[in-house]
Amino acid sequence: MIKKKLADIAQILSGVYMKDSPVGTIPYLQVKDLLMDSPETTTSRIEYTSKLDSYMLKRGDLLFAGKGATYLCEVYDRDFPAVPSTTLYSMRLKTDKVSPEYLRWYMNHPNVVAVIKSSQAGSATPLIHKPTLENLMILIPDQKTQQIIVEIDALQKREKEILETIADKKMQITNQLLYNELNK
Numbered sequence: 001m002i003k004k005k006l007a008d009i010a011q012i013l014s015g016v017y018m019k020d021s022p023v024g025t026i027p028y029l030q031v032k033d034l035l036m037d038s039p040e041t042t043t044s045r046i047e048y049t050s051k052l053d054s055y056m057l058k059r060g061d062l063l064f065a066g067k068g069a070t071y072l073c074e075v076y077d078r079d080f081p082a083v084p085s086t087t088l089y090s091m092r093l094k095t096d097k098v099s100p101e102y103l104r105w106y107m108n109h110p111n112v113v114a115v116i117k118s119s120q121a122g123s124a125t126p127l128i129h130k131p132t133l134e135n136l137m138i139l140i141p142d143q144k145t146q147q148i149i150v151e152i153d154a155l156q157k158r159e160k161e162i163l164e165t166i167a168d169k170k171m172q173i174t175n176q177l178l179y180n181e182l183n184k
Contacts, residue, residue: 001139002097002140003137003138003140004138004140005135005137006134006136007134008094009093009095009098009140010062010091010093010098011091011092012090012133012134013054013084013089013092014066014086014089014130015086015087015088015089015090016052016055016085017086019046020044020045021046021047024048026046026052026081026082027043027044027080027082027083028045028046028082028083028085029043029057029083029084029088030043030088031065031070031087034063034072034074043082046083055083055084056082056083057078057081057082057083057084057090058081060077060093060100061076061091061092062074062075062076062092062100062103062107063075063084063088063089063091064090064128064133065087066088066127066133067086067087067125067126067127067128068087068125068126069126071107071117073103073104074104075100075104076090089128089130089133091133097143098138099146099150101146101150102147102150106138106139116128116132119132
């Protein structure tokens, strides 16, 4: 197991400030877009300028919500270019020794989030400064262990979805049975 600063394994960039444009063609991602299934259809758009080239996201980059109360980290897994807003940091791995999915899992782990939150600035809209992320220590197991962690995480998420679906169906059935009893 290796322990490295996040800045040693990933290039971290602050998002860019741009004005939305009704004729824009570049998706301009916000924190809310990280929670959407298809941000390419729901996000605002900005007009392309060469200034955006260094901010353009690529598949496998990570997005970290650095402003607000939820420090969510997601892997950018889209095939279209997009640009993160100032509410997000983008991270591009410098090494193939760490998978983006593993780093996402690690950054979202409650213990890591607690460490990050302990360094937040502001109270109305909490903020994580870039040096906090750069100096964050990342535990890096071998690639096989990373893969196992990612697979178990995916299974846990799927289990949660299934259990929520079962609970909803049980509630629907119970409510229908109760309603049927009223109509006897």
